[in-house]
Amino acid sequence: MSRTLMAIDETLLVSPRTMGKIDQAAAESGIDSFGLMQKAGAHVAAVLLSHFPEVQRAVILCGPGNNGGDGHVAGGLLAASGVEAVRFGMEPKPGGDAARARQAYPGKLLPLEDWQPRDGDVIVDALFGAGLDRPVAASIAALIERAQHAGTPVIAVDLPSGLSGRTGEPTGACFAASHTVTFAALKPGHLLMPGRTLCGQMHLCDIGIPARLIRSDDAMWKNDPGLYASKRPLTDAGQHKYGRGHLVVFSGPLSATGAARLSATAGLNSGAGLVTIANPPGATLALASHLTAIMQHPVRDEAELETWLSDKRLSAFVLGPGFGDLEKARSYTARVAATGRPVVLDADGLTAFASETDLLAKLFAGEARLVLTPHEGEFRRLCGDLADDPSLSKIDRARGAASRFNAVMVYKGADTVIAAPDGRAAVNADAPAWLATAGSGDVLAGIIGSLLSQGMPAFEAACAGVALHGEAAIRAGRGMNAEDLAGHIEPL
Numbered sequence: 073m074s075r076t077l078m079a080i081d082e083t084l085l086v087s088p089r090t091m092g093k094i095d096q097a098a099a100e101s102g103i104d105s106f107g108l109m110q111k112a113g114a115h116v117a118a119v120l121l122s123h124f125p126e127v128q129r130a131v132i133l134c135g136p137g138n139n140g141g142d143g144h145v146a147g148g149l150l151a152a153s154g155v156e157a158v159r160f161g162m163e164p165k166p167g168g169d170a171a172r173a174r175q176a177y178p179g180k181l182l183p184l185e186d187w188q189p190r191d192g193d194v195i196v197d198a199l200f201g202a203g204l205d206r207p208v209a210a211s212i213a214a215l216i217e218r219a220q221h222a223g224t225p226v227i228a229v230d231l232p233s234g235l236s237g238r239t240g241e242p243t244g245a246c247f248a249a250s251h252t253v254t255f256a257a258l259k260p261g262h263l264l265m266p267g268r269t270l271c272g273q274m275h276l277c278d279i280g281i282p283a284r285l286i287r288s289d290d291a292m293w294k295n296d297p298g299l300y301a302s303k304r305p306l307t308d309a310g311q312h313k314y315g316r317g318h319l320v321v322f323s324g325p326l327s328a329t330g331a332a333r334l335s336a337t338a339g340l341n342s343g344a345g346l347v348t349i350a351n352p353p354g355a356t357l358a359l360a361s362h363l364t365a366i367m368q369h370p371v372r373d374e375a376e377l378e379t380w381l382s383d384k385r386l387s388a389f390v391l392g393p394g395f396g397d398l399e400k401a402r403s404y405t406a407r408v409a410a411t412g413r414p415v416v417l418d419a420d421g422l423t424a425f426a427s428e429t430d431l432l433a434k435l436f437a438g439e440a441r442l443v444l445t446p447h448e449g450e451f452r453r454l455c456g457d458l459a460d461d462p463s464l465s466k467i468d469r470a471r472g473a474a475s476r477f478n479a480v481m482v483y484k485g486a487d488t489v490i491a492a493p494d495g496r497a498a499v500n501a502d503a504p505a506w507l508a509t510a511g512s513g514d515v516l517a518g519i520i521g522s523l524l525s526q527g528m529p530a531f532e533a534a535c536a537g538v539a540l541h542g543e544a545a546i547r548a549g550r551g552m553n554a555e556d557l558a559g560h561i562e563p564l
């Protein structure tokens with residue numbers, strides 16, 4: 073992402089509604105809203121000139137609101153700089169800044185239907201931005217189709233028209249932009265999928281709204297070290313291994329020990345002082361032939377687990393990867409929950425509670441110390457009602473589940489959302505697509521478990537874990553497998 077000024081907080085996510093309140097606060101503090109529009113339009117023109125220096129004709133599509141107003145300004149400035157700039161669209165609503173922009177930069181406004189693609193066209197999509205609240209009309213859908221078919225590059229103003237800034241979901245037909253120029257703060261729809269893809273390269277621009285006004289109670293951010301750096305595990309020279317946490321990973325049976333080994337290796341490489349695999353006896357030899365620094369402890373049943381758990385140094389648990397036995401997964405989870413220590417449930421650990429969601433909701437009261445790491449399918453199994461509610465964004469769904477289970481949710485995917493029961497949410501937007509490989513989720517569970525074992529609070533551990541996972545994938549490179557991934561983790 074490019075940005076124009078370091079003063080902008082590029083990690084804050086602001087809903088379109090809150091952005092409206094910020095605009096209002098700016099106006100009330102005496103800031104000239106037309107001045108903001110002029111700066112917005114100037115940024116759009118600058119992005120076009122710098123990224124498409126060979127443009128033959130700028131095609132400015134102007135909507136009826138302020139998004140269209142930005143388009144009129146950009147069109148006027150491009151014309152003044154010698155670029156052929158043709159405006160198509162509807163007349164602005166009278167009385168507002170858009171009407172003022174239309175007046176300040178007069179010229180023909182042709183019907184949208186009249187645009188026929190030409191070689192060298194670049195579209196400035198200023199039809200709808202934050203004010204979009206329904207599917208675009210059929211005539212606009214046809215124009216979007218025409219642009220797509222012709223392969224005409226699109227620079228979107230604020231948001232590609234048709235995209236919800238709140239959810240990242242198209243409301244109907246939607247432009248796919250190669251660049252999106254937005255102002256003051258990112259919106260969730262810029263990062264949530266498929267919005268992130270539809271926006272293309274993001275340009276976050278300062279249009280002069282003072283930083284003190286760009287604040288929000290939305291408690292949403294782009295995942296970033298600023299969210300967790302202050303809670304990173306302390307390391308001092310005199311520390312011994314138990315001071316750096318003891319992570320326990322529960323293994324599945326003989327035929328399925330690989331997942332636990334991936335989690336355990338990732339846990340060790342993320343800085344836990346010790347990692348022990350709790351293994352069912354039949355798996356001991358299979359595990360022993362692969363493990364060196366990671367220890368094993370046989371756990372045949374709940375009674376053995378209970379005895380072992382009296383060792384207070386066992387500081388966090390990962391249960392689920394390759395685990396298999398769903399009934400045992402539930403009873404073991406209940407046992408570790410009773411210790412008051414942090415737990416990551418992944419894979420079979422999640423599936424085990426799909427039909428016992430009420431039980432899961434009761435197990436972890438108090439300060440959040442349960443982390444759930446579902447992918448889309450696991451999320452649906454746990455929270456079908458939230459998954460199937462089309463009015464909810466992925467952030468809303470993750471928050472709903474976090475509050476239901478008093479857990480930190482790591483709702484995985486290309487746009488992994490981390491949400492805490494207190495409402496904080498972060499969207500991870502820079503993991504590479506090759507992270508989607510078998511066993512990658514096991515590695516993530518191990519990283520988060522490790523950070524929990526080292527004393528990080530659950531939300532911060534989850535945010536940091538997701539970031540470390542993505543960074544390891546970048547280091548491991550395209551074509552990596554989950555073992556490579558675990559080998560490329562660097563501790564916080």
Ligand SMILES: NC(=O)C1=CN([C@@H]2O[C@H](COP(=O)(O)OP(=O)(O)OC[C@H]3O[C@@H](n4cnc5c(N)ncnc54)[C@H](OP(=O)(O)O)[C@@H]3O)[C@@H](O)[C@H]2O)[C@@H](O)CC1
Binds near residue numbers: 139141209255279
């Ligand atoms: N952030 C900032 O500080 C600054 C923000 N600025 C800019 O302002 C933009 C927000 O402007 P905005 O509020 O006027 O909304 P905008 O997106 O132009 O929509 C306008 C109207 O369209 C209509 N409408 C909606 N959906 C529709 C549909 N599907 N099909 C047809 N019509 C539809 C609906 O009107 P209705 O028809 O419902 O009466 C709606 O009110 C923002 O994105 C940014 O570009 C800058 O100027 C600088 C300062």
Ligand SMILES: Nc1ncnc2c1ncn2[C@@H]1O[C@H](COP(=O)(O)OP(=O)(O)O)[C@@H](O)[C@H]1O
Binds near residue numbers: 505511541
């Ligand atoms: N397109 C993508 N871009 C980036 N990360 C992705 C993408 N798709 C999946 N991931 C990540 O890859 C990991 C896959 O985990 P999971 O689905 O549990 O796989 P497995 O069960 O094979 O371990 C998750 O961390 C997820 O967020």
Ligand SMILES: [K+]
Binds near residue numbers: 199200232233
């Ligand atoms: K737009």
